[in-house]
Amino acid sequence: MNNKKIIATFATVVPILFTTYASAQSNDQPLYAPYEGWPPCAVMEAAGEQMPDGRVVTGVICRSNPFIPDSDKDGVPDDSDQCPGTPAGAEVDQVGCPVDSDNDGAPDYLDQCPDTPVGVKVDNAGCPLDSDGDGVPDYLDQCPDTPAGVEVDSAGCSLEKEVEDSDGDGVPDDVDQCPNTPAGVEVDEMGCSQPVVLKGVHFAFDSAALAPEAEKILNQVAESLQANPDIEVIIEGYTDSIGSAAYNQRLSQLRAESAMNYLVSQGVEQSRLKAVGYGEKRPIATNSTKEGRAQNRRVELHKRRAGSE
Template sequence: MKHLSKILFATMLVLGITSMNAQDANNPWSIGIQTNAVDFYPTGEDAPLGGTFDEYFNTGDHWNILPSVSRLTVGRYIGSGFVFELAGSLNQIEDYGDMGVPQMAYYAIDGSFNYSLRALLNDGWIDPVVGIGGGYTSIADNGDAPISDLNAATLNGKVGLNFWFSDNIALTLESNYKHVFDVDGATHFQHAGGVKFMFGGTDSDGDGIYDKDDECPETPGLPEFNGCPDSDGDGIQDRMDNCPDEAGLAEFDGCPDSDGDGVPDPEDECPEEAGSVEMNGCPDADGDGVADNEDECPNEAGPAENDGCPYEDMDDDGVLDKDDDCPEVAGTAANNGCPEPDVEVISELNEYSQTVLFDLNKATIRQESEEALKSIAEIMNEYPNTIFHIEGHTDSTGSAEYNEKLSRERAASVEAWLEENGVPSSRLTSEGYGEERPIATNNTAAGRQDNRRVEISLDKNKEVKDSDSSME
């Protein structure tokens, strides 16, 4: 017995390493086909203690073995490791203790609640079982046996081992102690060995994982994902994979990053070219903030509003064409890229203006002054962004009020003529200053002639004046 215990213990340690399925909720039903042996010897006066087990394995002298299918079992898993099992058996009794007896027919029906200790052995393929239950035993009367015409209830205790060779097949060995009430000498052991078949589990998708434990019971999957699939084999199950048909990375929820730029392909507008997160995965070769796929000048930095291209300055005046009102003529920034008339131009304008004549004490321009006015208009149109100011002046002859009125009207007449001949009114202003701004003495006829004049200057403050007036 000591050696047997050591062998069984060692076997359980070795075989218990391998994990296999047994009877559980996935395989709730079992059928056992067994051969049984009945032993009346261990039921002597010391049974079931003391020397009772000294002859426990004396199969040759005490065991009544029917070498055929002589015991059938049906089991149903209840839960929490418990199985209810119903067994029916038959045998031929020829040995009763140390005595040979006339052959007697043995029949038994037993029910037991069995508990598996397999979980204690790391769910290995060896499955120790203990059980308790009851049954009904019948031995046919032949008139010459120590026990005759036995029909009695029994209280049963069981120990056994199941060796699982697959998920559904096990080799079974068990020993049942049957205590018979009110019949002396009838208490006995019944041993059995055979094969047990498990069935009843449902695996809808055929992936080897029963529906009870399968988190994806309608789709074939893998054990490591509790029955759920990983179609692309990237180690991320499909239900958690944003790209289930393309192998990807866990950091991108299963999606690939083909160009390795840190932007997953579904979010990468340029999945085959390494780019930046800021550019949605596209490159920006010139670093102007416009992705190359949208940049018409990918190798020259330029603003987004110009499709990534730099603005041109065709006339090289330092004012970009987009801001240059005169993009083909060099000008100044102060004049929006257009040229400004210099002193010589103003001097030329005033040479022409000095030849503009009026009727005596009137603002009517004489016909012979038209050629001079045409020249003035031509010069003004060469400077489309320049605002010209027309000044009217008189000598001191007459009253100041009269002179101011006459000079204002003459300046207005010149302004009106220029407007009618192609100079925009927005670029012209006029004012009369009367006798306030003489350029010569009014004490001589020559001086008074010089003071009666029309002058042209630049009105650089007009835009400021217009802005000021709009704010009032």
């Protein structure tokens, strides 16, 4: 090759290339370089080639690959990175977002339960929710409302032995403070009923007849029951302790039925009422005085659980 041609070529090209290099450097913006920190153009020597004055022939080679920064250093350049703030060391996909292998919404670098089944609700650590805190996740828990501290099996159900409820009132025997509640009577959390003693509905000695004052009170009861058609009532009759227990049992039943029949006559459906006599049991006053015995000859109302016999 003719050295003069080479020289001429370089003489023509070099000034242009140097101008480009100088312009890029002056703006301090390396627009063309394959690696960060490299200049956009490099001065190269032509081996074995010399100028007429003995100087080595040189030229400038500019690189065409643009340098694009990768701010979070995840291997995905900023112009393609859809998750530009990825923490150092987190594995990312092709668009720079943290990998979430089990698709639970918690990226692998935060996920403490990386094998969560698809569709299971998880907490911020990527672990399945356990709403009742029994150690069994919700998606496996067959008893989701287990009380705190109760030991459970693999299905999330209590391992404690079931406590008996002898009187069938819905309150277990170890809590029930009134263990012999009559069938069907509604009770509180301690297993005890809350009777409504109809003050004024008392009976003369050895009688089941309602006095006019008692009828006035029962009229009010009838109005209340008609206004609340979902309420069912047990009417309990009682006596004082004078006379035999068998006689008093029968008399108390007649007193309960007397009050029930009056309520029915005032428009209350009989299917909502039940009359039960308890004789001289459960006194509310002493039977050693005339006044106390009068209080014991009474009728009580108990709210009954709907549908109970």
